[in-house]
Amino acid sequence: MTHSALDQLKSMTTIVADSSDLSAIEKFRPLDATTNPSLITAAANQPENRALIENAFAQAKAEGYANDELIERTIDILTVKLGAEILKLIKGRVSTEVDAALSYDTEATIAKAKELLALYKQYGIEQNRILIKIASTWEGIQAAKALEAEGVHCNLTLLFGLHQAQACAEAGVTLISPFVGRILDWYKKAENVSSYPVEQDPGVLSVKQIYHYYKQRSVKTEIMGASFRSIDQVLGLAGCDLLTVAPNLLAELEQDTREVQLQLSEKQSQASSEQLFDTLDRESFKALLEHDLMAFQLLQSGVDGFIKAREQLSTLLRQSFGYDAEIQA
Template identity: 45%
Template sequence: MNQLDALKQYTTVVADTGNFKQLADYKPTDATTNPSLILKAVQSDDYKPLLDETVKKFKGKPLDEVMDRLLVRFGAEILSIVPGRVSTEVDARLSFDTEATVARGERLIALYKAEGIAASRILIKVASTWEGIRAAERLQQKGINTNLTLLFSFAQAVACGEAKVQLISPFVGRIYDWYKKTAGAKWVEAEHAGANDPGVKSVTEIYNYYKHFGIPTEVMGASFRNVGQITALAGCDLLTISPDLLKTLAETDAPLSAVLDAKAAKAAKLEKMSYDEAGFRFALNEDAMATEKLAEGIRAFAADAVKLDKLLQGV
């Protein structure tokens, strides 16, 4: 049995891509997208026709609506291949605007429904800012499931659990990147591999906390840099993996067993945490890595949204 098939025994495998033509090869349950992945896809010959068709069909509509219709078009194509859910992201430029995020999430669901796709198959992806978490809380109360992304800290995870969001996406690889860059020449890769990887440690802590206290929010590790990070999180609720790493797993026959264990988490001695807005902002501020990576991630997704706007205007 290859490692991909072995992993599927313990964890729901999700494909992290805008390239839906690759999905059938790996048979993931769900798929995730983001503005950067969609931007990359529509610049290829395979997917540019989708961009052209969407712009032509909705010419004269506001740019933000055309953008959402393009995202939904990709999502619908993905859902014709995967049996589960797709995550579709709210424009990162709205990361600090609760009202606008709620409105955009509701519109995305309405556009999917117009395509005959049930809301139960969609996760509205929102940045894990305080404002984003509040927006997700309201969307959940309206029966719209959310995926809280750009999550780098325990405080963000606790706040998401308290808001009863459907799913969180802690970013393993970006956490790893920050610690490696900060350590510089002092970094010893072997000492920070597997369970000792800082990104893996972060997700493990969150998973154990959620399972210990019976928090139903799903944990989906994301943003992987290598297969070792994935295998060290086998047993996590979900893992969203790029096509390149899915391919590596599918071509590897080394043994793989579950690492994370909900029963063991139940038995652990953990303290229940809670954050109001001031406490959340202070805890995030105290975590230099999370503060920097959250800001950097929002800037990068917002920049790609601007590039996507320009492509839509240029057709």
């Protein structure tokens, strides 16, 4: 019997659904799932989630929120409600993102993380099933360090460089999400090429570098490749701790019958030699980030993109509940 590429991959790597689409999660039954503002906005546009939105709005209103704070609280409640629904379908964890507008504010990020966890607790969800998702800015990494010290598990996202990965390891975060596809997109544009063979794919190579760096040094932080553009990229990282994959690519992997080869293992990592930076502080981290044009640009554009997605969700909710008209009145 021929096993699909997806089945073979699952024997090497933990597969995570990069989606807030409950029907897709139910179909593919991944161990874990990840969400972000763009995915939450997409889910909010689905008619089957109308009741969740109405319940979130009603809860926020009952809690006494009004005006702009009512919409912001509704978004947080909706995000957690979707996370709780996802957790009914999977055995593992769901990643829930802190408002990206707080990415450069350590204390505000910590406070928002605790608000989200308190909401999950209201719905009977244990803290160990939640990964608080935070952008890999210096301030975000320090927030994660403080949260991890209190037993809150974090997923550091928008990660594009080894210096970010090292800072996350030093902070003792649970998991990082290096973005494969966005790195590829940046290099294709910068170098004016249409494609790379997977062996030379800059995004794939970046995750491999981080993987080898971590395994050589017995770093406990898990690596979850994210933001894939093709199943070739996904299969190019077979053996990575985790891979978070969109439903359309999961469907392709389910139909693909090629033999999947292990690409990453701890044994392979011992033969690799990766650069070692001195222990990072704010100044050295910022200097390394600014020196890496790709990581610098993608981190900021990623934060901006997630802020924009949350603003779109805010607009959707305002229109949905006639809230703009209410303000004007």
